[in-house]
Amino acid sequence: MISIDLAIIFGLVSALSWGAGDFVGGCATRRTSAYTVVLVTQIMGIIIFPILAIIFSETIPSLNYLMWGAFAGFFGAAGLIALYISLANGKMSIVSPLAAVISAIIPVIYSSLNEGIPSIFKIIGFIFAFIGIWFIVCMNIGPNLKAKDLEYPLLAGILFGLFFISIDNFSATAIYWPLTVSRIIAFIMLTGFIMLTKTVSKPASDVILIVILAGLFNTGGAILFALASETGRLDVATILSSLSPAVTVLLACILLKEQLVPRQWVGVIASLIAIILISI
Template sequence: MELSVILFGLAAALCWGSADFSGGVASKRNGAMIVVVISQITGIILLASYATISGENIPSGNDIMWSVLAGLAGGAGLVALYHALATEKMGIVGPITAVGSAMVPMIFGSLTEGLPSVSQITGFAFAFAGVWLITRGESEQSMELKRLRFPVIAGTGFGLFMILIDQVQGTEVFWPLVGSRSAAAILTFCMILYTGRKLRTSGIELLPFILLAGFLDTGGNVFYVLAARSGRLDVAAILTSMYPAITVLLAWILLKERLSRRQWTGVFAVMVAVVLIA
């Protein structure tokens, strides 16, 4: 396994985990939609600037199509994630999302590159056990399944993003991500119009956290693309799926967010699952 895959994958995990924390904190004050819109626009500006400065060529029509599809999947996942972070504990949302974002590329890899190894199958078992523990507190009452739908949607969307953005065949890095970000932003606006929600553009709280989330999420996307191009898709996807560890750590240190002993066991099981799957 090339060292670059490991380094880029872990760098993406660090960026995405920190972005989830920043975006989650901001979403609790402002709602998910406005956070997604501002963070997406921030990413578009940053990526377009990088692409222009580096002199990248415009991707082919086929690569643009894959970028747009990836953006639609990732955008839906991001809206679901920030909504979940605004209503649930970060330490619960993060690991559940990670399982989805890890398993979707793994299933795709099994269909295209062969069945997973014994250690990866063992990782699946740890993942399911971890999710079960996370959804239960110290009491015997389980968390309602309907409260898991947004983390599951987020993980599925991110997993599809990882697969689709890897279908870009050109050497360009920034312009394809501009396309995916633009598609995600358009999707978000369409969801706002469909649901009839109004964006509160005045009195936005914690704007630095929103901008930071956009910056870090953009960096995570870049590092993931570099990781996927440096080695196997499933390896890159699993390494980047370790990002909830960063989110949980930041929530524990900065927000003093407490989880039950059983839930911490579940978080640990999910982290072990990610390592085994890798």
């Protein structure tokens, strides 16, 4: 019971950290390239994770677990690339909700196969979470949606789901060294992609602190998700951490005075119900 409670706490705080990171990162991208923000995030992880590993005296795990860290870096970076290609194609209305829901469904299926079917309350909670995520981030899709428009959002969701699964496969043994490897791999991949597309720009001096703050929140979210995965079920950790869009939207509402439309309030309420049900 204690481990499940910890998983819930870590999962929720992970959503808070990732959601705050997305909010701060979104503010930064209004003044610099989104790719710059993502690249700085990877660099922050490369710096912070080894320091934490040394502070907490974490021994370097076997090659098997480091490989799972490398897989996490590959899937995470590839997911980001697919996500940004989707956004560049002007399909923002379907990218975020579809990628978010798919990325949550895959670890839920994986966890059910490996850890058994969760309780009925948690299953209902997962359903409410999916509804919440969709209503919070989904914009008007419009009548001209084609099957081809779904390709990259689906790919991004699958890759992010595999990213979560990869973290689960090393979190019980070690956290910081595998996460270091994941950030190195992601940095290499994203740097190569940016060099090919020439889509990065040097941030202005007054934006650097905001970008660094976004990197800190993103790095914290990764650590907290790994802890949630270590102390409890992967599906619980994934679903709760996937509620991060609710945090981003609420921060925009509070700090930027943006108004929530009715469907977003439905999503927020559904997310709160999901948290309660998953906690039972």
